[in-house]
Amino acid sequence: MSRGGSFRPYAPIVVVALLLALLPAVVGGSPFYLRLLTQMLVFMALTVAFNLIFGHTRQLFLCLGALAGTGAYVSVVLTMRLGLSPVLTIPAGMAASAVVGALFSYASVRRGLGLMFVGIVTLAFSLTFENLVLGLRDLTHGETGLVTTGLGLPVMEHRFGAYYVLLAALVLALIGYEALVRSRVGLAFRALSDDDLTAALAGVDVARYKMLAAALGSALLGATGALYAYYNGFISPSIFSLTAIDVVVLVMLLFGGLATLLGPVIGGAVFTVVNELVRPLGSLNVLVYGALMILLFVFREPLVAALTRVGRRTAAGVSPRDLAAGRSPREKVV
Amino acid sequence: MTTSLIIDGLIYGLQLSLLAVGLTLIFGLGGVMNLAHGQFAVVAGITAALLMAAHVPVPLAAVLAILAAGLLGLIVDRSLMLAAYRRTGEQRLLFGLLMTLGLSFVIEGVLNYAFPETALSIEMPLPALDILGTTVRSASAVVALIAIVTLVALLVFLREAPLGQAIRCVIQSEVGAQLCGIDPSRLRTIIFVLGTLLAGLVGITQGLTASIDPNAGLQLTVFALIVATVGGVRSILGTMVAGLLLGIVHSFTSFYIGAYLTFIIFLVTAVATILVRPRGLLGNWT
Numbered sequence: 001m002s003r004g005g006s007f008r009p010y011a012p013i014v015v016v017a018l019l020l021a022l023l024p025a026v027v028g029g030s031p032f033y034l035r036l037l038t039q040m041l042v043f044m045a046l047t048v049a050f051n052l053i054f055g056h057t058r059q060l061f062l063c064l065g066a067l068a069g070t071g072a073y074v075s076v077v078l079t080m081r082l083g084l085s086p087v088l089t090i091p092a093g094m095a096a097s098a099v100v101g102a103l104f105s106y107a108s109v110r111r112g113l114g115l116m117f118v119g120i121v122t123l124a125f126s127l128t129f130e131n132l133v134l135g136l137r138d139l140t141h142g143e144t145g146l147v148t149t150g151l152g153l154p155v156m157e158h159r160f161g162a163y164y165v166l167l168a169a170l171v172l173a174l175i176g177y178e179a180l181v182r183s184r185v186g187l188a189f190r191a192l193s194d195d196d197l198t199a200a201l202a203g204v205d206v207a208r209y210k211m212l213a214a215a216l217g218s219a220l221l222g223a224t225g226a227l228y229a230y231y232n233g234f235i236s237p238s239i240f241s242l243t244a245i246d247v248v249v250l251v252m253l254l255f256g257g258l259a260t261l262l263g264p265v266i267g268g269a270v271f272t273v274v275n276e277l278v279r280p281l282g283s284l285n286v287l288v289y290g291a292l293m294i295l296l297f298v299f300r301e302p303l304v305a306a307l308t309r310v311g312r313r314t315a316a317g318v319s320p321r322d323l324a325a326g327r328s329p330r331e332k333v334v
Numbered sequence: 335m336t337t338s339l340i341i342d343g344l345i346y347g348l349q350l351s352l353l354a355v356g357l358t359l360i361f362g363l364g365g366v367m368n369l370a371h372g373q374f375a376v377v378a379g380i381t382a383a384l385l386m387a388a389h390v391p392v393p394l395a396a397v398l399a400i401l402a403a404g405l406l407g408l409i410v411d412r413s414l415m416l417a418a419y420r421r422t423g424e425q426r427l428l429f430g431l432l433m434t435l436g437l438s439f440v441i442e443g444v445l446n447y448a449f450p451e452t453a454l455s456i457e458m459p460l461p462a463l464d465i466l467g468t469t470v471r472s473a474s475a476v477v478a479l480i481a482i483v484t485l486v487a488l489l490v491f492l493r494e495a496p497l498g499q500a501i502r503c504v505i506q507s508e509v510g511a512q513l514c515g516i517d518p519s520r521l522r523t524i525i526f527v528l529g530t531l532l533a534g535l536v537g538i539t540q541g542l543t544a545s546i547d548p549n550a551g552l553q554l555t556v557f558a559l560i561v562a563t564v565g566g567v568r569s570i571l572g573t574m575v576a577g578l579l580l581g582i583v584h585s586f587t588s589f590y591i592g593a594y595l596t597f598i599i600f601l602v603t604a605v606a607t608i609l610v611r612p613r614g615l616l617g618n619w620t
Contacts (some may be wrong), residue, residue, distance in 0.1 A: 060431060107605045115424055117608050119431050120559045127556050128597035135594025257343055286444025293436030322357050
């Protein structure tokens with residue numbers, strides 16, 4: 001098995017990076033489409049993070065928006081209150097999200113039924129975060145939200161600048177993801193996503209690896225949320241709500257394929273288009289995503305099988321030895 | 335003040351218990367944690383509000399609305415839940431969580447789209463009562479009475495009735511129950527409908543004590559999930575006790591500090607319970 005040393009596994013990331021880098025030119029710099037594309041990058045990065053947490057270690061985090069919001073609010077509030085540069089506060093936001101994520105992971109993996117408890121606790125955190133932001137009115141201005149322009153990150157206020165910063169973040173996340181999955185840690189992820197008990201018997205510290213995935217994924221969620229905050233120029237609790245973020249990311253990942261490198265990119269691209277199509281439906285778009293979740297999950301197995309076949313064919317030119325070594329049957333991940 | 339906060343808390347707690355007991359029963363029998371549970375309460379609440387707007391007498395509207403929630407429960411059980419029950423173990427758990435979360439969004443989307451302005455708030459044309467030196471709204475007293483009668487009836491049913499014993503038997507061991515000639519799939523349907531009827535009842539009692547609108551579902555679901563977690567997801571009595579305790583916590587924190595603290599305390603309590611007493615407050619009692 002070729003691990004490390006080879007750059008060929010990263011070829012798909014280079015292709016994706018080049019394609020995404022050219023997209024602003026394709027749309028001719030139109031502000032409307034550029035905004036759409038920037039949001040697409042944000043959702044792709046969030047989905048990469050969720051893929052790490054759910055796709056690889058089967059922890060159903062239902063607080064993606066809240067964790068992204070934690071990163072955003074911690075960074076913005078620290079910047080505003082202490083006059084620090086966002087360059088310093090964004091890592092602080094990431095750390096805050098990572099700690100929260102790891103905590104939920106810790107609480108649930110220590111006991112059996114982890115899957116269900118993590119779902120319950122994180123869903124509760126979604127509502128807690130929203131109410132906390134509303135409650136700490138002095139710091140967050142509640143529902144009114146905070147204006148984030150002019151806080152010392154001018155590159156995020158330039159529309160091309162923001163696009164390429166977020167693209168860089170996404171590419172870094174994808175590279176980090178691929179490196180992680182190909183490392184010893186990735187082997188542990190693969191073992192424990194097949195079966196917790198078997199992995200533990202084989203000497204994998206299941207709790208530690210689950211917490212690691214949760215912390216890294218949450219840090220990425222926090223970073224993305226914070227970057228988005230400075231790009232958007234405004235944050236409010238509804239931007240990070242369950243219906244605005246979690247449902248969309250869940251559908252993107254279920255559609256794109258769990259535990260795959262390009263699943264989040266494909267799902268993100270497809271559902272950015274879908275999101276635009278359902279926007280005029282108003283509150284009905286929640287219904288569309290709910291129905292999609294049910295349908296995608298019912299028909300997930302045939303869909304993933306089809307995607308894996310396509311993926312194998314494209315990947316075959318990249319690294320046949322890895323495939324021969326059996327890059328984990330993806331259908332079995334969940 | 336303290337007495338009236340405790341009474342308010344108990345009344346809210348009784349409703350949380352009703353909601354969470356449904357969750358516990360459904361989970362105990364089917365291994366599915368219903369993330370759409372609060373939405374069934376909202377369905378009943380909105381149905382009652384619509385019926386009352388059409389000049390149906392309040393008691394009849396309430397009964398019809400609860401039945402509507404139960405009917406929706408029956409449909410969901412026969413379609414989505416059936417798909418979940420075909421799987422086993424962790425697969426079923428995950429499938430159930432994602433399915434019911436999707437269902438929750440579907441119901442919320444439909445209600446928000448079709449009846450965005452509808453909310454249930456029932457006025458009780460009775461004078462306030464005097465209990466322990468504090469005035470209690472008659473609506474609250476009625477809610478407390480309904481909830482207590484329902485919970486006691488439920489406990490007696492599970493303890494004494496043959497059907498109730500069969501249900502507890504499946505909760506203890508599905509295989510053991512099958513060996514005794516009990517058909518778990520039929521009981522699952524009965525319990526799912528019963529659980530959604532209880533949720534529907536909470537929709538009505540929420541309309542009596544406060545109000546319920548199309549956006550109330552998620553919060554009800556989350557509170558019920560936390561109560562079920564703290565009480566122990568397989569313990570019915572524990573769930574009832576946890577509901578009362580958290581109801582009192584809710585009324586004190588909301589009054590003295592702010593609603594947001596309730597969420598934090600609930601969340602911390604749930605996490606602490608999972609860490610310290612993963613089987614819940616009362617362990618394995620049924």
